[in-house]
Amino acid sequence: MIKSVLFDLDGIIVDSEPLHFEAHRKALRQFGVDITIQDYMEFGVAKGDASLFEEASKKYGVEINRKKASELKKKLYKDIFCEKAVPREGVLDLIGNLSDRYALAITSSGAGDIVDFVIGKFGLENKFEAIISGDDVKKVKPYPDIYKKALNLLKLENANCIAIEDSESGLLAAKGADIKCIVVPCEFTRGQNFSTADYIFEGFREITDEFIDSL
16 A cells, blocks of 8 residues: 655656756866766766766866865756746646645755755645655665665655656666656656656656555
8 A cells, every 4th residue: 555655856846857967067167077968868867966977077087076066066056947947747736636645755866955945946845744865865866775765764664655756767766675666757868768667657647646546
C-alpha cells in the first residue's frame, strides 16, 4: 500500500534543466570553460553542481574554484528562474490532490538553498512532510542515499513509497533503494534509458488518485 509519493524537483516540478544549463554555462565562462549541451546532459542532469564542475575541469583542463563557481551559478540561476520558470503542466494540481492523502517528500540532488527557493516560489512549503536535498547526503543520484534518507525521515518501508523522476540518474537512485518509480521524462531526458522504470507517463494528468490507490 502506497503511503508516500516522493517527488524529484528539477525536471519534475519545473522543467528547469534548460535554466540550470544556462546558469552553469554563464558561470563557467568566467573560468574560461564553455560547456556544451552534451556536457551538461552527461555530467549535470540530476547529478548536482559538483559533478559538473569536476567533469568540466577534467575535460577542459581548467582549474575551477568550485565554491566561487557554485555561488555564481546559484545567483545566476535565481535570476533566470524568476524570469523564465514555469511549473510543468499538471504537476501543481497533482501535488495538491495527493497532499491530502499521502505523505509527500522532495528528493532532489540540488543544493538545499536552491531547493527551498524553488519550493517557495511556487508556494509549496506546506505540501511536503520531508525535503531532502543534495546537501543532506554524502552521495547524490544515481546513488540511492537521498531515497534512503527519505525513508528514514518518513519512517516508512520502501514498499510504501513510490518515486516520480524524469531522469535515468534519478530512476537508478530510486531503484537502488528498492522503491517503485514513475518516470515522466522532460525535454532534456527524453532519450535516456528508462527500461527499469515501473511506469512511464508523458504527463502528470495520467497520474491519478485512482492509479496511486491501485499500486
